[in-house]
Amino acid sequence: MNAANGEYAIRIAASIDAFTREEWDGFAGASPDCAGTAYNPFVSYDFLSILEESGCAARRSGWQGHHLRLEAPDGTVLGALPCYAKSHSQGEYVFDHGWADAFERAGGRYYPKLQASVPFTPATGPRLLVRRGANGAAVKAALAAGLKLVTDRLGVSSAHVTFAEAADMAALENAGFLARTDQQFHFFNEAFSSYDDFLATLASRKRKALKKERREALASGISMDWLTGSDLTEAVWDDFFAFYMDTGSRKWGRPYLNRTFFSLVGERMRNDILLVMAKRGGRYIAGAINFIGSDTLYGRNWGCIEDHPFLHFEVCYHQAIDFAIQKGLRVVEAGAQGEHKLARGYRPVTTHSAHYIAHPGLRSAIDDYLERERAEVARMSEYLEEHGPFRKSPDLDV
Numbered sequence: 001m002n003a004a005n006g007e008y009a010i011r012i013a014a015s016i017d018a019f020t021r022e023e024w025d026g027f028a029g030a031s032p033d034c035a036g037t038a039y040n041p042f043v044s045y046d047f048l049s050i051l052e053e054s055g056c057a058a059r060r061s062g063w064q065g066h067h068l069r070l071e072a073p074d075g076t077v078l079g080a081l082p083c084y085a086k087s088h089s090q091g092e093y094v095f096d097h098g099w100a101d102a103f104e105r106a107g108g109r110y111y112p113k114l115q116a117s118v119p120f121t122p123a124t125g126p127r128l129l130v131r132r133g134a135n136g137a138a139v140k141a142a143l144a145a146g147l148k149l150v151t152d153r154l155g156v157s158s159a160h161v162t163f164a165e166a167a168d169m170a171a172l173e174n175a176g177f178l179a180r181t182d183q184q185f186h187f188f189n190e191a192f193s194s195y196d197d198f199l200a201t202l203a204s205r206k207r208k209a210l211k212k213e214r215r216e217a218l219a220s221g222i223s224m225d226w227l228t229g230s231d232l233t234e235a236v237w238d239d240f241f242a243f244y245m246d247t248g249s250r251k252w253g254r255p256y257l258n259r260t261f262f263s264l265v266g267e268r269m270r271n272d273i274l275l276v277m278a279k280r281g282g283r284y285i286a287g288a289i290n291f292i293g294s295d296t297l298y299g300r301n302w303g304c305i306e307d308h309p310f311l312h313f314e315v316c317y318h319q320a321i322d323f324a325i326q327k328g329l330r331v332v333e334a335g336a337q338g339e340h341k342l343a344r345g346y347r348p349v350t351t352h353s354a355h356y357i358a359h360p361g362l363r364s365a366i367d368d369y370l371e372r373e374r375a376e377v378a379r380m381s382e383y384l385e386e387h388g389p390f391r392k393s394p395d396l397d398v
Helices: 021-025 045-053 097-105 136-154 166-174 195-199 204-217 234-251 259-268 311-327 339-344 360-386
Strands: 002-005 008-013 063-065 067-071 077-081 084-086 113-116 158-162 178-188 223-227 273-280 283-292 296-304 331-336 347-357
Touching (some): 008 136, 067 136, 097 360, 136 158, 136 166, 166 347, 223 311, 234 296, 311 331
Parallel strands (some): 113 158
Antiparallel strands (some): 008 067, 178 331, 178 347, 223 273, 283 296
């Protein structure tokens, strides 16, 4: 499908493979070689193509590629938007099931819809991708307008851009998208030299509680390994996948990622991955997968085959902080939701998404709802920040 958009053309690509690697690596943030921009592994050519190649993001799983490709009149690619036609709302972490239910009870058809996101990945990152050297504001505006145009041309109910960065949100709101907020919890590395250096920023009783928690997590003879690069063997992935399937099946009913996905990321993205693995009695019993950006550690999936007190917190949160401090990473993003992260030194952070709703009546109702939701998210963030574990002042250690 072609759509003229001023001096640009918008084309829909059914696969990331419609772009060459050279084209994709030219987008700001999509390659570790992008000087001056933070690398986000989730918008890399490898990660998005692996999701498709493994079948995790494919038509049969309800994630049909509808990636937007923005071209200059001579065919040069200037921008892109990873996007999918969705037949459901699973694997998104920004929940619109209520919108779908209300629209369909009123006689509308909510699915299919367009979802501009990284499948199964609640991590903020660039969505309106711009070729380095291009006019960023103009390209972002064209992609935002193009997504609306494609939504209308296809006759689908809506388009949703989730976990978007501030510059992308500005372009999308200017194009008429509705703004939505939510909350996550991130750790911020304030140039700490060690975990104890970080603990010194907490109130005394919080420090003691975390030290005790970490001791008890390892009390059953458990040790921790950090695996990356050539450490990521197929045997290690077999162990981790068993953890992922066991825990994921109990928590979600159907884990989104398959065994092929982990083999492929281990082969092609091994230097972007940290596996934190817990060992007891000579075998691995739990683990968490993290992806490494230029300044951020992204915590993703975890699983275990033995239950031990506080092991989840140690594997997913404390070890991530240890790694970030040791490697000089600025932020740890620990995934979606989870107010329990607050007590472990993670701070509330507002996340953003943008939504184009084609039907005027549904758009008006959602607009009203989002205004109230944004106010509640802001109030909760302020409350949680005020009641966090950090010392209130250098002279007050309680």
